[in-house]
Amino acid sequence: MADQKNKAKQYQSFEDKRETKRPILLNCVKAFLVGGFICLIGQVITTFYIYYFDFTEQTAGNPTTATLIFITMILTGFGLYNRLGQFAGAGSAVPVTGFGNAVISAAMEHRTEGFILGVGTNMFKLAGPVIVYGVFAAFVIALIKTIFLQLGGL
Amino acid sequence: MLQGKQTWEFQNRPVILSTGITGGPFEAEGPLRSDFDYLFDDGWLKEKTFEKAQQRLMEEAVEIALQKSPVEKEQVNFFISGDLINQITPTTFSAKTLAMPYIGLFGACATSTEGLALSAALLDGGFADFIVSGSASHHAAAEKQFRYPNDYGGQKPPTAQWTVTGAGCAIIGKQGHGPAITSATIGKVVDMGITDPFNMGGAMAPAAVETIQTHFKERNVDENYYDLIITGDLGKIGRKTSFDLLKQQGIQLEDKQYVDCGMTIYGPDQPVQSGASGTACSAIVMYGHFLKRMIQGEFKRMLLVATGSLHSPLSVQQKDSIPAIAHAVSIEME
Structure with missing residues (x-):
């Protein structure tokens, strides 16, 4: 048993030396540029809503998010977002467009299993954890804040 | 006849009578385009569904193989196949x-x-x-089951492989x-903890x-016996690792004597990272490409070693390592 484990360890380092590694630095640069560019588009849309419609800096966030997700939906539908994802990595995954893509791609993929058990059940299979832990984290932070304020705060 | 513990020597020399190879649009862009009998221009x-598309690929491949051979459909005793x-x-x-009459197999890409x-x-x-x-496989069907939705923008590492859309089959007499x-x-199942x-x-x-x-030992031959040793879908990384491992074990293969189907089917400009995979990968390249070259007289003896990784999405999520297998078959021409 220990012998087998040793052999496996030896093999893993043998294999590791022959593996093509992720180009981490290059990936970071790409992610920074693409992610930054998506945020720039978001900023342009926000400014557009503030200047041409009756929105303020506080209220323009929601229509901006909706617009970005709409664009993502079209890109995902035409099979372009996954290509962007392969190039940009975290750059296209972290912004809200990445969240949109996770929901939309899953919904499209499982259409063949019907609208209830297919789309309905699987739509959030990738984005679900973001919601679960997002809500949970918000709850914990709110709890800490409340306790802190009740104790007198600063 | 059994040779050693796990090797069969076939006295009556069963023969591959004909083959049928189908593929999808992405395979049509690759260098093996002319080795396919039929290429579909639409992935669906x-x-x-993708699964039905895969079923069609298999059915068409068998029909083509039957058309190319003197064997009638009614004469076929068994259909032995499987997929992912x-x-x-x-x-x-x-x-x-x-x-x-049907014998269903699961050996992943082996x-x-x-x-x-x-x-x-x-x-x-x-x-x-x-x-x-x-066997047949379909890129989209495999992605859907084993990885993420096809249109999800996740970044694949350079070690990833691309599942082939297509089917390859042979009629054996x-x-x-x-x-x-x-x-x-x-x-045997080999698991090195990856x-x-x-x-x-x-x-x-x-x-x-x-x-x-094991094959060399039990068949009592060495690396010089075979003109080509063809692995299934090791990809760039697996091929390099296994080539060096074989060398370490004293099996000195020449570089061009040791080829991989997963590195043959797609061109260098196709974005497949380490290479191709999928049950159809080895079936298409062995039956379509290498067998054709053998019949044309380019070489006389080849050893096919299709490799399969026998994990499931569930076993991976439960943090199990990936069990792998390989089966070897030798094909010789007089």
Whole structure:
């Protein structure tokens, strides 16, 4: 048993030396540029809503998010977002467009299993954890804040 | 006849009578374009689901193989095949359409040689006259089951492999003229503790090495016996690792003597990272490309070593390592 484990360890380092590694630095640069560019588009849309419609800096966030997700939906539908994802990595995954893509791609993929058990059940299979832990984290932070304020705060 | 513990030597030399190869649009862009009998220009094949598209690929491949051979559909005794999708349903539905007695296999991407070895054993033993064996896979169906939705923008690492859309099959007869199946070695499950499902080449390399070693030992031949040793879908990383491992074990292969189907089917400009994979990968490249070259007289002896990684999405999520297997079949031409 220990012998087998040793052999496996030896093999893993043998294999590791022959593996093509992720180009981490290059990936970071790409992610920074693409992610930054998506945020720039978001900023342009926000400014557009503030200047041409009756929105303020506080209220323009929601229509901006909706617009970005709409664009993502079209890109995902035409099979372009996954290509962007392969190039940009975290750059296209972290912004809200990445969240949109996770929901939309899953919904499209499982259409063949019907609208209830297919789309309905699987739509959030990738984005679900973001919601679960997002809500949970918000709850914990709110709890800490409340306790802190009740104790007198600063 | 059994040779050693896990190798069969086929006295009656069952023969590959004809083959049928189908593929999708992405395969049509690759360098093996002319080796396909039929290429579909739409990944859905006008079917409602990816799984049905895969079923069609298999059915068309078998029909083509039947057309190319003197064998009638009614003469075929068994259809021996399998695929990657849960409970191998696409293959089962193909078997229903083809209306042939059916032996379903699961050997992941090693299904092609597993089927070929079993077919040869049945034919050699006199348990059948004609057998159809092969496999189909579909990129989108495999992505959906094993990875993420097809349109999800996740970044794949350089170790990842691209599942082939297509099918390859062969009609094998008891005897006749042509490429004969002379021996087969059934591999053991090898697990070296690799847990990354995006590195199947690395997980499968030791399985290929073990099977090749065992085959040489039990058949009492060495690396000079074969003109070509063809692995299934190790990809760049798995090929390199297994090549060096073999060298370490004292099996000195020449670089061009050791080829991989997963590195043959797509061109360098196709974005497939480490190479191709999928049950159809080895079936297409072995039956379509290398067998064709053999019949043209380019070489006389080849050893097919299809490799399979036998994990499931569930086993990966439960943090199990990736068990791998390889089966070897030798094909020789007089």
